[in-house]
Amino acid sequence: MLIYMLATAMTIVMLIATAFGLHQEAGRVRVKADARRLEGFGAARKPYRHF
Numbered sequence: 001m002l003i004y005m006l007a008t009a010m011t012i013v014m015l016i017a018t019a020f021g022l023h024q025e026a027g028r029v030r031v032k033a034d035a036r037r038l039e040g041f042g043a044a045r046k047p048y049r050h051f
Helices: 002-039
Strands: none
Touching: none
8 A cells, every 4th residue: 555655646746847847848948939039130140141
């Protein structure tokens, strides 16, 4: 019975940790996307090269 309780607790903790990690990663991606989008306004662009 104790083993089942420990396994259940570990499973719940891992699910919570996964959800927390996904939340942080989504926030990181959102910040990168916002920075990239704002970078386009007024930023120095590479000139088009004619070969």
